Amino acid sequence: MTPTLAQAAAEVGIDWGWVFGHVDEMWERTVEHVTLTGVAVVVGFILAVALSLVAIRWRATYKPITWFTGVLYTIPSLGLFAFMVPFTGLTLLTAEIGLILYTLLILVRNIVAGIDGVPANVVEAARGMGYQSRELLWRIEVPLAMPVIIAGVRIATVTTIGLVTVTSLIGQGGYGVFIERGISRRFLTEILVGTVLSVSLAVLFDFLLVRVGRWVAPWTRKTAV
């Protein structure tokens, strides 16, 4: 009879020796994890801005765009990677494409909702004072949408950090390597290390993005929302 993970945990406990022996690898995996996440969120954000501009300019495209990104979002991550491997192989590209696609729905929705949430009277006042469409978008609507946009970036980042633990399966590193190896060796400490690091990274980025949000929207700082 093979021991269950719980039994293994009870028997083995946490192997601190292993933990201290792998600090270097943890740092390496952190760099991988952050890079995978960062590239996905940054590229996803750029694509989402482009899609949102299309959706804002041509309203009729908004529904198809959110429908499409929504469908992508519902595909299980393992399934998506498995589906793409025959085309793009066990590569960084495969990992990033998957991760990027998952950010799109959240980012597009928040960007468009942020712009739509700008009070109509503010937009009208701006137009009445002689703002042209482009100035209006970049100097009034986008700044005012920032809190909602940053909220979208926070969710997308935290989600991606979780998803990156899966990309180890296609050989792209990150904390997923600890979890995957830990499971195959039934070594609880390693699984825990991978999980705790991933959660900590998510919490850290969430915190940092809250700070960024306050910094780009200083007017919200002074009013209790």
Added chain:
Amino acid sequence: MISLVDVTKVFPGMDHPAVDGLSLDIAAGEFVVLVGPSGCGKTTTLKMINRIIEPSSGEIWVDGVAATETPAFELRRGIGYVIQQIGLFPHRTIAENIGTVPELLGWDRPRIAERIEDLVVRVGLDPAMLGRYPSELSGGQQQRVGVARALAADPPVLLLDEPFGAVDPIVRFQLQEEFLRLQEELSKTVVFVTHDIDEALRMGDRIAILNVGGILEQFDTPENILSGPASEFVADFIGGERGLKRLGLRTVGSVDLTRGPVVDVRSDVETARDAMAQYGTEWVALLDGDRLLGWVWGEDLDGQLTDLEPHSFWVELDPESTLRKALNAVVMTRSRVAVVVEDGIYRGMLGLETIAGEVDQ
């Protein structure tokens, strides 16, 4: 300065027009008020002037140029605009809000800063507020910022849509007074929207009264509208107390004042009695040179006038006061007259008959 020629606006999907065949001629420096019940097309009319809404038919001329000849954004930069809900930019400080149009016009920073400082004082705001965000201001303060922002690039034309709508009556009155004072200095061409007829009567050189469906009922001076409402609708709209409202438009200085039963305090009792007899009063007012000392009852006249202790008049008016205020004074004082004093010098008095006579005219 602004001409609307047979302007009609039918919104898509509406079976009757929001504005129907409206023609208005507004002279440079004139203060025109658009007034009427909710939904009568006031805002629509205003927005057609700066092309936020394009008319379905008709022409609009601003400063001798057809509005459609100028690119909309350029036209708008030359027209100060306060929208119905103020619409300050929440993400910009008060200073940045006020500096919006100068910035769009590419003024340099020192010039914008100077302009902002000047305006803040003019509209009665504390310069300490310049660094704050709009959400940190009271409703009345926000409205002042809205007006300052509209004035910033010194546009010849101002469009104001219920600029004092969101404040309590006391602050509203104060803002009205201040704006009138400002307008006296600036002489802008103003189109001012309100649904408050009293505000319209107080502020406007001329008033355009609109009916639902955007139909112009009357376009005339407050005085003429009150004395000769063009239709049942107008009469209803201006409401009761028309006489009182007219009195609110006239100043005491515009009326021929009577001298009244007034004698110098150094005269003798006989002179005082003569004055009372002449005016048929039971009291007489005492003057020391040009200064009004007060009044005394005829039955108290005895010996020297200088020995008497005159009662002071409860209300003294200056020539700028309205006849409405004078009427109030007449009703409130025992002597049944309003006395008019300018810079401490007695000018005369007016009684109920004089005031009533002004309403009749």
